[in-house]
Amino acid sequence: MTESSTERDPESVSRFVEHFAAQLVEAGMPRMPSRVFGALLASDTGTLTSAELGEQLRISPAAVSGAVRYLAQVHMVSREREPGSRRERYRVHSDQWYEALTNREAIIKRWEDALRDGVASLGADTPAGRRLAETLAFFEFIERDVAEMMERWRAYREERFG
Amino acid sequence: MTESSTERDPESVSRFVEHFAAQLVEAGMPRMPSRVFGALLASDTGTLTSAELGEQLRISPAAVSGAVRYLAQVHMVSREREPGSRRERYRVHSDQWYEALTNREAIIKRWEDALRDGVASLGADTPAGRRLAETLAFFEFIERDVAEMMERWRAYREERFG
């Protein structure tokens, strides 16, 4: 054992952050947002200031700003003004963010719109039209069902984590 | 009315293809695979040859090749050898592909691995460790539940589309 049980070896933290971020990148998220998000997730309080992020990740204030804008836009972090200071703090709400993950809602809606257009313009009575219609039905189904799944998750979480 | 009810105005088809592909791109899929996939989805038989794809989308054989390799890798299309010909045909199985969509399984598994490492190295008894553990629990939950959701979809589909 090296130190107290709540040590935070910066090296270990960094290793996790970079590794986890790499997975997010692989899934399609831009690099800086992924790293910033990883750092927040691995922080003790779940909040970090812009300066802390910049220092920990070795990136410029501009990069932090851009990453945070992205993350806020997809609701994976929220910004808080520290009262009586010009410091901004960024927070990952434990639950907020995976709600966001399943909230591809906006994207799905647009897929649905595109598919509806397609069915209309290709003709509902054509083979292609039918294929599009079935795909559309799938998304509509998913949309309804994911909501229920999140309900189940919240119940499960309540029970297991309180 | 311009022609028969099963007309396939290339202009309309193209408009759909490009519009739908744009949505896929927005969701993180590379451009060419998105366009190729759109074209297949909007085709009458659900299959197209490399040459047809190249002509319809105005792209080089090389681009078709690359796009198809990508799509096959993520199981969104399958390749078929047309017997007695050196033509390859690419097919989108109506159901195969959205199964693939929910099959982020490999990706989720790796997230889980990264999170497990994180819990171990940050300590399960630290605030950050607990946050990671809960996130991990979420993914494990999702994984189980999505499988059930697909079951429900298949049942629903059966009933509605036969």
Add this chain to the structure above:
DNA sequence: CCTTAACTTCACAAATTTCTGAAAGAAGCG
């Protein structure tokens, strides 16, 4: 108000990704 700390925006440089043409590689068909 003026100063100063903190964040954001902008223009550009760097790195990466994407697509093409050309050449090489399979596979039917005579």
Add this chain to the structure above:
DNA sequence: CGCTTCTTTCAGAAATTTGTGAAGTTAAGG
């Protein structure tokens, strides 16, 4: 078994994306 047709691979050009420094904006604190 060689010819021909189709597909893949490869190297490089073009386009896009990403991150930085520097200037600009906002708001706290004297």
